[in-house]
Amino acid sequence: MDHSSLDFGLHTDRLAEIAVKIGVNLQPQQELIVNAPVEAVELVRAIATHAYRAGAKNVAVNFADETLSRIQAVEGADAIFDYAPAWRYDALHRAATEGAGFLTIFGADPNLLAGCDPLRLARSQKSHALAAQAFRGLLGGFKNRWSIIPYAHPAWAKAVFPGRPEEEAVDLLWRAIFAATRVASDDPVVNWQGHVGQLHARAALLTQKRFAALHFTGPGTDLRVGLVDGHIWAGGAVDAADGIRCLPNLPTEEVFTMPHRERVDGVVRATKPLSFQGSLIEGIEVRFEAGRIVAANASAGADIFRNLIATDQGAARLGEVALVPDASPISQSGLLFQNTLFDENAASHIAIGRAFGINVAGGQIEGVAGANNSVVHVDWMIGSGEIDVDGVYDNGDREPVMRKGAFTETAANIKSPQS
Amino acid sequence: MDHSSLDFGLHTDRLAEIAVKIGVNLQPQQELIVNAPVEAVELVRAIATHAYRAGAKNVAVNFADETLSRIQAVEGADAIFDYAPAWRYDALHRAATEGAGFLTIFGADPNLLAGCDPLRLARSQKSHALAAQAFRGLLGGFKNRWSIIPYAHPAWAKAVFPGRPEEEAVDLLWRAIFAATRVASDDPVVNWQGHVGQLHARAALLTQKRFAALHFTGPGTDLRVGLVDGHIWAGGAVDAADGIRCLPNLPTEEVFTMPHRERVDGVVRATKPLSFQGSLIEGIEVRFEAGRIVAANASAGADIFRNLIATDQGAARLGEVALVPDASPISQSGLLFQNTLFDENAASHIAIGRAFGINVAGGQIEGVAGANNSVVHVDWMIGSGEIDVDGVYDNGDREPVMRKGAFTETAANIKSPQS
Numbered sequence: 001m002d003h004s005s006l007d008f009g010l011h012t013d014r015l016a017e018i019a020v021k022i023g024v025n026l027q028p029q030q031e032l033i034v035n036a037p038v039e040a041v042e043l044v045r046a047i048a049t050h051a052y053r054a055g056a057k058n059v060a061v062n063f064a065d066e067t068l069s070r071i072q073a074v075e076g077a078d079a080i081f082d083y084a085p086a087w088r089y090d091a092l093h094r095a096a097t098e099g100a101g102f103l104t105i106f107g108a109d110p111n112l113l114a115g116c117d118p119l120r121l122a123r124s125q126k127s128h129a130l131a132a133q134a135f136r137g138l139l140g141g142f143k144n145r146w147s148i149i150p151y152a153h154p155a156w157a158k159a160v161f162p163g164r165p166e167e168e169a170v171d172l173l174w175r176a177i178f179a180a181t182r183v184a185s186d187d188p189v190v191n192w193q194g195h196v197g198q199l200h201a202r203a204a205l206l207t208q209k210r211f212a213a214l215h216f217t218g219p220g221t222d223l224r225v226g227l228v229d230g231h232i233w234a235g236g237a238v239d240a241a242d243g244i245r246c247l248p249n250l251p252t253e254e255v256f257t258m259p260h261r262e263r264v265d266g267v268v269r270a271t272k273p274l275s276f277q278g279s280l281i282e283g284i285e286v287r288f289e290a291g292r293i294v295a296a297n298a299s300a301g302a303d304i305f306r307n308l309i310a311t312d313q314g315a316a317r318l319g320e321v322a323l324v325p326d327a328s329p330i331s332q333s334g335l336l337f338q339n340t341l342f343d344e345n346a347a348s349h350i351a352i353g354r355a356f357g358i359n360v361a362g363g364q365i366e367g368v369a370g371a372n373n374s375v376v377h378v379d380w381m382i383g384s385g386e387i388d389v390d391g392v393y394d395n396g397d398r399e400p401v402m403r404k405g406a407f408t409e410t411a412a413n414i415k416s417p418q419s
Numbered sequence: 420m421d422h423s424s425l426d427f428g429l430h431t432d433r434l435a436e437i438a439v440k441i442g443v444n445l446q447p448q449q450e451l452i453v454n455a456p457v458e459a460v461e462l463v464r465a466i467a468t469h470a471y472r473a474g475a476k477n478v479a480v481n482f483a484d485e486t487l488s489r490i491q492a493v494e495g496a497d498a499i500f501d502y503a504p505a506w507r508y509d510a511l512h513r514a515a516t517e518g519a520g521f522l523t524i525f526g527a528d529p530n531l532l533a534g535c536d537p538l539r540l541a542r543s544q545k546s547h548a549l550a551a552q553a554f555r556g557l558l559g560g561f562k563n564r565w566s567i568i569p570y571a572h573p574a575w576a577k578a579v580f581p582g583r584p585e586e587e588a589v590d591l592l593w594r595a596i597f598a599a600t601r602v603a604s605d606d607p608v609v610n611w612q613g614h615v616g617q618l619h620a621r622a623a624l625l626t627q628k629r630f631a632a633l634h635f636t637g638p639g640t641d642l643r644v645g646l647v648d649g650h651i652w653a654g655g656a657v658d659a660a661d662g663i664r665c666l667p668n669l670p671t672e673e674v675f676t677m678p679h680r681e682r683v684d685g686v687v688r689a690t691k692p693l694s695f696q697g698s699l700i701e702g703i704e705v706r707f708e709a710g711r712i713v714a715a716n717a718s719a720g721a722d723i724f725r726n727l728i729a730t731d732q733g734a735a736r737l738g739e740v741a742l743v744p745d746a747s748p749i750s751q752s753g754l755l756f757q758n759t760l761f762d763e764n765a766a767s768h769i770a771i772g773r774a775f776g777i778n779v780a781g782g783q784i785e786g787v788a789g790a791n792n793s794v795v796h797v798d799w800m801i802g803s804g805e806i807d808v809d810g811v812y813d814n815g816d817r818e819p820v821m822r823k824g825a826f827t828e829t830a831a832n833i834k835s836p837q838s
Binding site: 028029031045057061062063065084088092098 | 471475496
């Protein structure tokens with residue numbers, strides 16, 4: 001790639017356009033609510049321009065300065081960490097019921113909260129999750145269209161490219177983002193349509209298999225993940241409640257479904273560090289029994305991980321299992337993005353906590369036997385080029401799904417349904 | 420002043436401390452809601468630090484990027500300008516009823532909306548004002564403590580110091596802000612206490628006079644402003660509904676009271692341009708009859724001004740009259756700040772639109788004969804070193820209040836009440 005020739009203005013503008021048109025798929029007279037770091041103001045302006053041109057009746061931006069979280073964690077009185085501003089989340093809930101679309105720009109300093117009291121962080125995380133539960137329930141159930149896109153935050157860039165000058169690191173991270181979000185391709189819209197079609201075909205094939213469980217094996221991992229009866233594999237775009245399609249994650253490489261909250265057994269070793277609340281949790285090793293984590297260790301950040309899984313009853317059980325080929329562009333970049341929404345598209349993963357309604361018929365987890373619930377949902381990576389995955393049928397028969405991180409049935413062999 | 424020796428970090432920190440402790444007078448376990456331009460993130464962090472140290476249970480920041488307003492005005496479909504996100508204002512209303520304090524950081528590009536369609540801007544202003552009415556009513560009635568402080572926004576600095584390099588202009592504007600907000604003094608807290616005491620003494624003296632009207636005379640101005648019966652002069656700090664004092668404006672040099680909405684007659688010429696919605700309205704000349712503006716002209720921005728006073732029935736009548744000596748530090752700086760909240764402290768002024776409950780016994784304008792109401796409240800400057808002001812009693816007797824912009828009774832002669 002010719003570094004000097006990349007037109008950042010053009011690519012930022014394309015990313016904004018894809019976020020509005022393919023990510024949220026904003027409709028005329030719809031309100032767009034954008035969550036963004038303050039540093040991303042130029043990208044936000046490009047998004048607002050495309051949104052108004054698409055007929056948005058309003059673009060409301062919630063800018064966040066993550067440093068304020070650190071200031072709170074350091075300077076706040078100990079009594080305050082069980083408080084969360086419900087008035088803020090309830091306002092978003094109302095905007096959602098009034099039909100808004102939501103676009104979140106992620107980009108954060110992975111080391112922001114390093115050294116902060118993990119108990120304070122866990123209390124704060126829980127109180128915010130509770131205050132946001134109704135609102136997040138709407139989005140999780142795709143009552144509204146939403147999307148998440150990346151932004152090359154300087155502190156994030158420096159964490160991904162340590163030792164590089166900030167300007168160079170930001171440049172490199174933008175290039176990685178443009179590649180992963182396919183806006184560097186000749187026709188990003190067509191490119192996305194083709195990619196989404198392949199993810200849909202893969203998900204449809206896996207749904208048809210009706211596996212009872214997935215079995216992950218590899219170094220440090222021998223994990224059987226039971227799936228709920230009638231589980232649906234999802235991936236790529238989603239039809240929201242109004243029947244209009246949105247693309248929740250840009251980039252996205254995963255297909256995912258719903259584990260049974262009581263049918264996960266064995267041991268698993270994380271294949272990448274987990275960036276959580278500004279800390280890197282490294283070398284996670286966990287044992288499951290009857291769905292629950294009964295032993296958890298980590299070479300760094302073990303306390304943070306243990307606080308996380310103690311958040312509530314569902315935080316020590318699985319809500320998602322996802323398959324990503326090791327050949328995915330993000331995995332092949334060889335970069336550790338230290339950001340779950342990026343890294344989860346580099347490797348197969350599991351998530352503790354809340355399950356997604358999209359993974360069962362009816363779109364609601366309530367009343368679904370084995371569906372896990374929690375105020376948290378945290379993905380962590382267990383796939384790599386060394387991991388095999390078998391599908392296990394009810395009768396015990398097995399079928400290879402992935403070998404050394406690659407799907408045994410290639411996308412080219414999958415007949416693409418109409419997408 | 421030794422330009423090289425000013426410690427910006429120290430002064431910014433002091434401004435933040437005064438905003439929290441004297442401006443909002445934040446109490447332990449109170450929530451603080453900050454409105455700020457995205458550019459002011461460093462000042463916001465200093466404010467959050469002082470707020471958490473003062474025991475804030477949360478600091479919620481609403482960052483705004485003013486450029487988004489211009490993008491909306493330029494790119495938005497014509498149908499959208501009667502919409503305002505009520506869910507946002509209602510959330511602030513709820514936070515207020517739950518006891519939050521409010522701090523607004525102002526600093527804007529005075530030319531931001533130059534060239535935008537004034538009708539779109541007027542529709543948008545009205546719809547936002549209506550959506551915010553209940554919330555602003557709480558603040559106007561001081562149900563909550565609040566304060567407004569300045570920030571040296573680069574575009575603002577370049578407008579105040581045209582022709583200077585941006586960095587130098589920002590430096591000069593910060594120095595002007597530090598001087599006007601008295602944080603450059605040896606002990607800002609003591610300095611503010613003394614200044615507020617003088618404003619309170621001046622207001623108490625004027626209230627005791629029980630003038631029926633004020634009469635402004637000078638070049639282009641011969642204006643009689645009738646006052647409501649039982650009007651109260653205010654200025655400086657305010658006791659909020661919880662009995663705790665706040666200082667709504669930093670800087671503040673004015674004492675002000677409530678005109679009678681039907682008893683304003685004569686002509687008045689503005690002594691400074693009015694910066695409104697990103698445009699400068701210059702050379703305003705207005706004729707009042709029986710309280711209402713019956714003729715309005717301006718050498719620039721006349722359309723914007725006429726749209727403003729046509730917003731609703733109360734927008735062409737007065738809600739405030741304020742006296743500021745020409746000797747005020749802001750006036751003596753010789754600068755046109757192109758920002759009402761600054762410039763209004765450089766000159767006596769009037770405001771069209773909503774009256775303040777603080778200017779009558781009971782603290783509510785409802786039911787007060789002659790109290791004006793409107794969704795707008797816009798100050799504009801009519802004082803200078805050439806303006807005389809008389810107080811007129813019920814029986815027609817007159818008494819000089821200001822001569823050539825100076826109070827006839829000096830602050831030193833006023834006995835300061837306990838403040």
